[in-house]
Amino acid sequence: MASIDPASCRVALLAGGTSGEREISLASGKGAGEALRTAGFIVDEYDPASKEDLKALIDGDYNVAFLCLHGKGGEDGCLQGFLETIGLPYTGPGVWASATAMNKAKSKLFYERAGIPTAPFLYLQQGDAYDGAEIAAMMDGCCVVKPATEGSALGIYIVEGPEAVADAIEQVFKIDSLVIVEKFIEGMEITVAVLGNEDAFALPIIEIVPRGEFYDFDSKYAPGGSQHICPARLDEELSASIRDLAVQAHKALECTGVSRSDFILDKNQVAWILETNTIPGMTATSLLPDAARAGGIDFPELCTRLIGYALEKR
Numbered sequence: 138m139a140s141i142d143p144a145s146c147r148v149a150l151l152a153g154g155t156s157g158e159r160e161i162s163l164a165s166g167k168g169a170g171e172a173l174r175t176a177g178f179i180v181d182e183y184d185p186a187s188k189e190d191l192k193a194l195i196d197g198d199y200n201v202a203f204l205c206l207h208g209k210g211g212e213d214g215c216l217q218g219f220l221e222t223i224g225l226p227y228t229g230p231g232v233w234a235s236a237t238a239m240n241k242a243k244s245k246l247f248y249e250r251a252g253i254p255t256a257p258f259l260y261l262q263q264g265d266a267y268d269g270a271e272i273a274a275m276m277d278g279c280c281v282v283k284p285a286t287e288g289s290a291l292g293i294y295i296v297e298g299p300e301a302v303a304d305a306i307e308q309v310f311k312i313d314s315l316v317i318v319e320k321f322i323e324g325m326e327i328t329v330a331v332l333g334n335e336d337a338f339a340l341p342i343i344e345i346v347p348r349g350e351f352y353d354f355d356s357k358y359a360p361g362g363s364q365h366i367c368p369a370r371l372d373e374e375l376s377a378s379i380r381d382l383a384v385q386a387h388k389a390l391e392c393t394g395v396s397r398s399d400f401i402l403d404k405n406q407v408a409w410i411l412e413t414n415t416i417p418g419m420t421a422t423s424l425l426p427d428a429a430r431a432g433g434i435d436f437p438e439l440c441t442r443l444i445g446y447a448l449e450k451r
Contacts, residue, residue, distance in 0.1 A: 138333075138445035143177035146444065149199040149225070151216070153184035156208025157287065157312070165205040165419035168426075169440055172419075173203065176437035178444075185216055195223050201447050202227040203440070204416055208287060212416045213239040226451040228443045230392040230415045238390050238413045241285045241317050251389035253382055254409045256401075258319035260285060263310050269303030272318055279321040282306055284313030295321055324403040327369050329383035330417065330428040332442060334393045334450055339380035340428040344369035365424065367431040371402075379408045386413050394446040397425055 150173065152166025153159055166182060173180045181197070183190040185206065194202070202225050206212055214236035220227045230238065237243050242260040249255060259275070261267055273280065282305035283293040292312045294305035302318070309316045326345040331337050344366040369376065379400065386398045390413055397417040400408045417425035429439040 138442060139448035141441060141445055141448065143441065144179070146178055146201065147197075147199045148173055148178045148180045148444065149194055149197060149202045150180050150182045150205065151185055151202055151211075152182065152205040153186050154206045154208070154211040154216075155186050156206075156210055156212075158208035159186075161418065161420065162205055162207045162211065164421075165207065165423070168421060168423070168436075169203060169205050169419040172436040172440045176441050178440075185211060191219070194220075194225060199225060201225070201444050203444065204228050205419055207416060207418065209239075212414075213286065226447045228447045229394045230390070230396065231450075234391045234393070235415050238392070238396070238415045239286055240315070241283070241412055242315060244390060244413060247389045248386060248410050251385050253385055253389065254407055256281075256319040256322050256409050256411075258317055261306065261316045261318070263314040263316075267303075267306065269299035269306070273297070273299045273302045276302075276318065276320045281317075281319050281321050282309055283317050283319075284309050285315035285317050286313055322401045322403055322409050324401045324409075325369075326399070327371075327379065327402055327408070328397055328399045328424050328428075329380055330395065330397040330425045331383050331387040331392070332395055332429075332446070334446055337384050337387050337392075339383045340425075340434075341367050341431040342369040342371065342376055342379060343367040343424050343428050343431075344371075345424075365427050367427055375406060382408055382410065386410055390415075393450050394443055395425070397428075 150166055150170050152162045154162055170180055202220055204227055214232040217232045217235050245255050279297040281295055292309050296302055296305045306316055328343050330340040346364040383398045387396045396413050396415055398413045399411040402408050426436050
């Protein structure tokens with residue numbers, strides 16, 4: 138990791154954007170901004186939804202961009218490509234890794250290639266013909282229907298039966314042109330954050346106990362929406378193997394700096410990967426800061442490390 142003098146490092150903090158996760162992004166930006174200033178960095182805040190703010194990034198004399206953008210237009214490689222074009226280093230994975238991780242259908246192909254267990258699935262593009270009964274039978278009963286390119290558990294349905302499957306697919310098509318249908322796997326919800334570039338390592342595993350049926354939008358962001366148990370209640374051998382899977386996912390998607398992969402641990406102690414997040418949340422209830430604290434890294438140090446990885450990558 139590159140060494141940094143915070144007092145001489147000018148940071149452009151990017152939060153907001155135009156996705157359905159705009160408000161969460163702004164909250165992440167507020168949390169990260171406070172941590173960066175505590176660490177001693179010079180921080181200016183910008184919203185990529187504003188063309189004037191984007192122009193300020195071109196004209197400004199910044200050492201690095203700190204990304205707190207979630208969802209389309211910010212986490213999917215689009216903004217990363219802009220920053221590459223203007224020559225401004227940025228936190229988190231690059232263009233290809235961001236775009237691939239954001240597309241749950243494509244990322245599953247790379248998980249499979251790396252030997253990381255992922256639930257049986259199919260994907261549908263808007264306009265494709267499909268048979269709800271055939272899909273329900275293929276998924277052996279209960280299945281999960283979700284958008285392929287949205288985050289924060291937006292538009293996720295757990296359904297059973299042909300009619301419910303078809304209805305969920307149509308609901309998801311209202312927010313995304315690509316739908317994932319995967320077999321529902323019951324078990325413990327866990328998440329594993331990974332830090333680093335070539336020397337990537339996993340932080341302690343977080344066990345998520347949601348208030349609702351699963352870890353949905355409210356469970357993620359509402360106060361008291363879920364309980365985070367870190368380290369997760371797992372034996373050391375199993376914990377080590379799951380942390381290794383998270384590092385494998387980080388590398389399979391060519392992530393740099395940071396990633397956070399979500400898993401379901403079934404009754405047979407098999408960890409099935411659900412997705413990898415390339416810009417994890419930085420709010421007061423977010424998982425990455427929780428995992429870092431459990432690993433002995435406070436919030437200002439976490440932000441400092443993310444900048445160090447960005448400059449090292451550059």
